[in-house]
Amino acid sequence: MERYDTVIIGTGPAGLAAAFTLMEARPASHVLLIDSSRMSSGGLTNDCKMNFTYPIGFPADYWDAEGAGRCLEEVERKLGPTILARANLAIYSNRAQKLGVSLLEVRQSHLGTDGGVRLARQLEQELAHLGAELSLGETAVEVLADDRVLVTDTREIGYRSLVVAPGRNGFAFLQRMMEKLQVPYVDNVVDIGVRLEARESNYPIVRDYYDPKFLFPQKVRTFCTNSGRAHVVKERCQARDGRPYFSVNGHAFSERGKASGLVNFALLKTVRFTEPLASGLAFAEMLGLQAMLMGGGQPLMQRVGDFRLGKRSKAESFNADLYDFAPTLGGCTPGDIALAVPSKILRAIWRSMKLLDTIIPGVLHPSTIMYYPEIKLYGNRPRFMDDTFQARPGIWMIGDGAGTSRGITAAWASGIRAARGVLAAGSRP
Numbered sequence: 001m002e003r004y005d006t007v008i009i010g011t012g013p014a015g016l017a018a019a020f021t022l023m024e025a026r027p028a029s030h031v032l033l034i035d036s037s038r039m040s041s042g043g044l045t046n047d048c049k050m051n052f053t054y055p056i057g058f059p060a061d062y063w064d065a066e067g068a069g070r071c072l073e074e075v076e077r078k079l080g081p082t083i084l085a086r087a088n089l090a091i092y093s094n095r096a097q098k099l100g101v102s103l104l105e106v107r108q109s110h111l112g113t114d115g116g117v118r119l120a121r122q123l124e125q126e127l128a129h130l131g132a133e134l135s136l137g138e139t140a141v142e143v144l145a146d147d148r149v150l151v152t153d154t155r156e157i158g159y160r161s162l163v164v165a166p167g168r169n170g171f172a173f174l175q176r177m178m179e180k181l182q183v184p185y186v187d188n189v190v191d192i193g194v195r196l197e198a199r200e201s202n203y204p205i206v207r208d209y210y211d212p213k214f215l216f217p218q219k220v221r222t223f224c225t226n227s228g229r230a231h232v233v234k235e236r237c238q239a240r241d242g243r244p245y246f247s248v249n250g251h252a253f254s255e256r257g258k259a260s261g262l263v264n265f266a267l268l269k270t271v272r273f274t275e276p277l278a279s280g281l282a283f284a285e286m287l288g289l290q291a292m293l294m295g296g297g298q299p300l301m302q303r304v305g306d307f308r309l310g311k312r313s314k315a316e317s318f319n320a321d322l323y324d325f326a327p328t329l330g331g332c333t334p335g336d337i338a339l340a341v342p343s344k345i346l347r348a349i350w351r352s353m354k355l356l357d358t359i360i361p362g363v364l365h366p367s368t369i370m371y372y373p374e375i376k377l378y379g380n381r382p383r384f385m386d387d388t389f390q391a392r393p394g395i396w397m398i399g400d401g402a403g404t405s406r407g408i409t410a411a412w413a414s415g416i417r418a419a420r421g422v423l424a425a426g427s428r429p
């Protein structure tokens, strides 16, 4: 059986950052990254908007402004982003403030899905040059912690340190691991909401600020705005009992090529469960499955004009009269979102939409489309032994799957922090 100093599960930003930090600090280290996907990089290639301002992407339970700020400087040095210009923010901010809404000023870059792929390939080459090994199409199955052995679908691998960074799609694996290794965990928040798609001319703020971050009352926020060559997409998810459901999302390509003239972004409400010990994860899955039931196995979509009138949308809502652009996500079911979303969540989101329409008049044009559901699950969070995200001696759990991040730059920062823990543990006698 081969043995490594460090094995990293997952080649998303969290895993890549851990590998770079380790290899740069100890060039002779024997480091292996594995990924079940045939391409490295995880979610680095999804649109690849990067936010370089705290607290975007940094869960407050683990990060303060100072610690995150220090890591962000390193992330920026490593990834060398081109920070996008912003303009006219005072106008939007003043309008927002009068309504009790905040507009966060965030330093951002945007590579697009194609640009993200190019960055990922470049990072992969750099890592290989530094001497790290990469095994793609290999899935971690279980960990024999007492023997420090990782079992994959093809072999057994010995490790001295294990960094587990399987992302949101890997949290069922992470959950099994936490249970088997008796790592205590706590339930996480979930974000539930809709994705809006509007003509860019009805949401022109994107010309001044690529991904504007508005915080509304009742824990609602704008999230992941895409413009230029922008599309709404659907991701296949699986409830813990194996039943599939879809969550919508959005992305854009880089500026090379013809723009769609449309913008999409999510309005998400954060929901946290406490007593009686309900699970946010179970609740969100139930909502995803309920939406599938109503949409005949597909996400729902509704024009704002219909929603306002309390009417369901029909197929003809998407091709006639005022409703003058076609949805970029094909195959969704025209319907009535109000029947599928719990009223407290919907009321908070609708109120935020009206506030947004006062700040940027036009976004609630009748043609604007609401897609549902957009669900962000963060998995249960391990209770860590220390502030480097060590969950059990010799095992670090990081990234979106473990709840230490909610975005590319914070995932990268988590990888840096975990690698420092690995290095410190390795120097101890």
Ligand SMILES: Cc1cc2nc3c(=O)[nH]c(=O)nc-3n(C[C@H](O)[C@H](O)[C@H](O)COP(=O)(O)OP(=O)(O)OC[C@H]3O[C@@H](n4cnc5c(N)ncnc54)[C@H](O)[C@@H]3O)c2cc1C
Pocket: 009, 010, 011, 012, 013, 014, 015, 034, 035, 036, 037, 040, 041, 042, 043, 044, 046, 047, 048, 049, 050, 051, 057, 138, 139, 140, 141, 165, 166, 167, 168, 169, 170, 173, 224, 233, 235, 249, 250, 251, 398, 399, 400, 401, 405, 406, 407, 408, 409, 411
């Ligand atoms: C459509 C979409 C658009 C997004 N756009 C943005 C954006 O513009 N900006 C932003 O900051 N964030 C964005 N995100 C979120 C971003 O992708 C994540 O925050 C980030 O990728 C998390 O990094 P990670 O390293 O924790 O996990 P991931 O990037 O998800 O990587 C985890 C990797 O682990 C692998 N894996 C999982 N389980 C196993 C296993 N058992 N064995 C082996 N390998 C395994 C997976 O294949 C994956 O490659 C987007 C996400 C999506 C889905």
